[in-house]
Amino acid sequence: DAGVIQSPRHEVTEMGQEVTLRCKPISGHNSLFWYRQTMMRGLELLIYFNNNVPIDDSGMPEDRFSAKMPNASFSTLKIQPSEPRDSAVYFCASTEDRLNTEAFFGQGTRLTVV
Amino acid sequence: GNSVTQMEGPVTLSEEAFLTINCTYTATGYPSLFWYVQYPGEGLQLLLKATKADDKGSNKGFEATYRKETTSFHLEKGSVQVSDSAVYFCALCPSSGGSYIPTFGRGTSLIVHP
Numbered sequence: 001d002a003g004v005i006q007s008p009r010h011e012v013t014e015m016g017q018e019v020t021l022r023c024k025p026i027s028g029h030n031s032l033f034w035y036r037q038t039m040m041r042g043l044e045l046l047i048y049f050n051n052n053v054p055i056d057d058s059g060m061p062e063d064r065f066s067a068k069m070p071n072a073s074f075s076t077l078k079i080q081p082s083e084p085r086d087s088a089v090y091f092c093a094s095t096e097d098r099l100n101t102e103a104f105f106g107q108g109t110r111l112t113v114v
Numbered sequence: 115g116n117s118v119t120q121m122e123g124p125v126t127l128s129e130e131a132f133l134t135i136n137c138t139y140t141a142t143g144y145p146s147l148f149w150y151v152q153y154p155g156e157g158l159q160l161l162l163k164a165t166k167a168d169d170k171g172s173n174k175g176f177e178a179t180y181r182k183e184t185t186s187f188h189l190e191k192g193s194v195q196v197s198d199s200a201v202y203f204c205a206l207c208p209s210s211g212g213s214y215i216p217t218f219g220r221g222t223s224l225i226v227h228p
Contacts, residue, residue, distance in 0.1 A: 004157075031214065042220040043158075043203070048213075055213065091157055095216075099209060100146045100165045103216050105157030 006106035018080040025094030120219035137204035145206040147187040
């Protein structure tokens with residue numbers, strides 16, 4: 001398996017624009033996580049899906065953020081409208097949702113909002 | 115709730131020095147414990163793990179022992195190399211509750227000088 005695949009790797013956008021980040025989890029993994037990483041806050045869990053259903057979205061910072069998982073092999077994180085303070089690295093991770101299993105991370109999307 | 119506390123960085127060492135990065139956790143039951151490593155520009159990847167008390171995880175010369183009595187999982191390496199420069203994350207995954215959502219520490223940056 002190619003691992004967790006995220007796109008794009010880098011995104012530069014202007015304030016107010018819509019941004020969509022994409023993630024393909026590892027085949028067979030039924031849990032998917034979106035994280036945001038910044039120097040100030042470290043690694044923050046934004047949302048957790050299990051079997052394509054959002055289970056915990058308490059980490060989503062504002063209504064400007066939304067996430068979907070239409071099927072087991074694809075998820076999106078959307079920011080609309082984007083703001084400079086959304087600049088961060090966004091990671092997607094997937095797991096098998098069982099005891100003792102580790103999380104597999106994608107390489108991340110570095111978002112810069114100017 | 116669950117939490118992971120690890121020492122703040124950066125930790126700066128000379129090549130071949132001994133490394134310790136402290137990690138303590140708070141959780142109910144017997145979680146699985148993990149160390150992840152993040153190299154510049156990449157996502158987190160599993161370094162080692164331990165799934166029960168007194169287990170020792172090891173990989174690439176790194177070791178950590180699951181200490182239930184002190185709720186700790188300190189990372190050690192006898193002789194660091196420049197290539198070990200990275201950010202290290204301690205994490206736990208609960209063993210009960212139905213949701214295997216990992217909890218991460220803030221990360222500790224390691225800088226190894228030649």
